[in-house]
Amino acid sequence: MRKIKKQKIYLLALLLPFILFVIxxxxxxxxxxxxxxxxxxxxITFSIDQYLTIFKSKFYLQAVKNSFIIAIFSAxxxxxxxxxxxxxxxxxxxxxxxxxxxIANMTSNFEGIPLSFSYIILLxxxxxxxxxxxxxxxxxxxxxxxxxxxxxxLVYVYFQIPLAVMLIYPxxxxxxxxxxxxxxxxxxxxxxxxxxxGIPVLLPSIVGTFSILFANAMGAYATAYxxxxxxxxxxxxxxxxxxxSDVTLKPQLGSALGVLLASTMIGAMWFNExxxxxxxxxxx
Amino acid sequence: MKxxxxxxxxxxxxxxxxxxxxxxxxxxxxxxxKWDHTILPENYTMKWYMELFQDERFYDAFKRTLFLIxxxxxxxxxxxxxxxFIISVYFSKWxxxxxxxxxxxxxxxxxxxxxxxxxxxxxxxxxxxxxxxxLVGAYFITILPFMYQGIRNSLRTLNxxxxxxxxxxxGATKFQAFRTVVFPNIISGILVSTLLSVAxxxxxxxxxxxxxxxxxxxxQIYMADKLNSSxxxxxxxxxxxxxxxxxLTGTVLKLTFKKDKxxxxxxxxxxxxxxxxxxxxxxxxxxxxx
Numbered sequence: 001m002r003k004i005k006k007q008k009i010y011l012l013a014l015l016l017p018f019i020l021f022v023i024x025x026x027x028x029x030x031x032x033x034x035x036x037x038x039x040x041x042x043x044i045t046f047s048i049d050q051y052l053t054i055f056k057s058k059f060y061l062q063a064v065k066n067s068f069i070i071a072i073f074s075a076x077x078x079x080x081x082x083x084x085x086x087x088x089x090x091x092x093x094x095x096x097x098x099x100x101x102x103i104a105n106m107t108s109n110f111e112g113i114p115l116s117f118s119y120i121i122l123l124x125x126x127x128x129x130x131x132x133x134x135x136x137x138x139x140x141x142x143x144x145x146x147x148x149x150x151x152x153x154l155v156y157v158y159f160q161i162p163l164a165v166m167l168i169y170p171x172x173x174x175x176x177x178x179x180x181x182x183x184x185x186x187x188x189x190x191x192x193x194x195x196x197x198g199i200p201v202l203l204p205s206i207v208g209t210f211s212i213l214f215a216n217a218m219g220a221y222a223t224a225y226x227x228x229x230x231x232x233x234x235x236x237x238x239x240x241x242x243x244x245s246d247v248t249l250k251p252q253l254g255s256a257l258g259v260l261l262a263s264t265m266i267g268a269m270w271f272n273e274x275x276x277x278x279x280x281x282x283x284x
Numbered sequence: 285m286k287x288x289x290x291x292x293x294x295x296x297x298x299x300x301x302x303x304x305x306x307x308x309x310x311x312x313x314x315x316x317x318k319w320d321h322t323i324l325p326e327n328y329t330m331k332w333y334m335e336l337f338q339d340e341r342f343y344d345a346f347k348r349t350l351f352l353i354x355x356x357x358x359x360x361x362x363x364x365x366x367x368x369f370i371i372s373v374y375f376s377k378w379x380x381x382x383x384x385x386x387x388x389x390x391x392x393x394x395x396x397x398x399x400x401x402x403x404x405x406x407x408x409x410x411x412x413x414x415x416x417x418x419l420v421g422a423y424f425i426t427i428l429p430f431m432y433q434g435i436r437n438s439l440r441t442l443n444x445x446x447x448x449x450x451x452x453x454x455g456a457t458k459f460q461a462f463r464t465v466v467f468p469n470i471i472s473g474i475l476v477s478t479l480l481s482v483a484x485x486x487x488x489x490x491x492x493x494x495x496x497x498x499x500x501x502x503x504q505i506y507m508a509d510k511l512n513s514s515x516x517x518x519x520x521x522x523x524x525x526x527x528x529x530x531x532l533t534g535t536v537l538k539l540t541f542k543k544d545k546x547x548x549x550x551x552x553x554x555x556x557x558x559x560x561x562x563x564x565x566x567x568x569x570x571x572x573x574x
Contacts, residue, residue: 029400219393222489
């Protein structure tokens, strides 16, 4: 009996490094951030000033709004593209489908700094295509500015699409050929099949993918940093400059914004979960 | 019927072109000599790559990134393997807690993680902000979900618990059983999640920039710093970097493909497939009613 107890203590000791890492680098920082957000600028007085500042400041509300719009917009576009593209995927042979997935997988790794680089090289002020189109005389890109909202959307959509395709593609496997046959035997048209059977079956996957893409865009930092620096008012860029820049160091305010960002993401996940549950109940 | 197939071909064609054009453009630009008024470059040269490979800073940054990756992934394997093993064998009631702890970092964007880390380590008893050590800790948590998934799945496929029972019946101690039976069998199983973690850390920028920045220049920081230099040189950097990532993920894909021969679902998105599985189960339930 005693031996077993001793052994358990010994085993628990082996868990210690893991527990230390989790406390030190996962739970600890989260608690520190939440706690820090509840202090005034001096870091001593306990207050909710930081949150009041955010909700009163046009500037920070703008940052939240910009991030929100860009996240929603890029997620919606990518999901729509992915639903169409993934359906087209299923029309090809298994071998080609695997190849296409491979391409999606490989390009989904092309993100962050290198991706922004690539877009700057191609479409920036002195970009390859910008110059080329200018010489050829295409006015299409004359007004285009990569370092702006349009540019950000373009790059965000680029890194969201492969991810969306990979997430939605598997759910098409759930739409069975037999269902289509059954539906047409019973006199349903192609349109009514998708309206009544196809889309409802895909819906949980679409909603789930949407919330993942939304969270992905909300938290994206590297891409925006490389593309617009601090010229564009985005939540992630503001947090970064508040906690780590030399000019505007306000860690408490940064923490409060961090808490807001984290809650948006948790909110997105919660929404996803709720939607899926509701949709499933309808199915049953 | 035929015309609808053409439609799908066009859709796929457009997607592939859209995804590949930035890469092809960057590749061409990195080997182009003179290219300003023609569709394709007038001549090709390797001089941008030569310039890059003669840059000491590039090698130094590369070495620093490698150091961080090897430290973190090594540490993760050494710590997580016994932890998951012990918890699943002896403290199975904590399994859910372990799972929640291991999956939580997946929902926290690096930018949020960095805020707390800076606060915690810039003053107080442990001041490691600005040193590579804070990155090792932060990255340990970043790759936690992937390592956890990989190790737990291979322990399950191995039937580790039963194997250890058998070894103990035959007179081995627990440690012996782990070292001679479980460990050698699991190493190949966790290769995929290790490579995934390597690829993930290779492309990590947010934490590195916010926690350490220029004081410990990693490959990503080096790239961001070169943002404003010659476009040809930066394209050479991007292509070199991306080839390394391709090599890593290519290996991962090949290994996964060999293992389950199913449709390719690897990469970091593999984690997301947890939530996919729920639909699949639901669908099979529906099929049963057919």
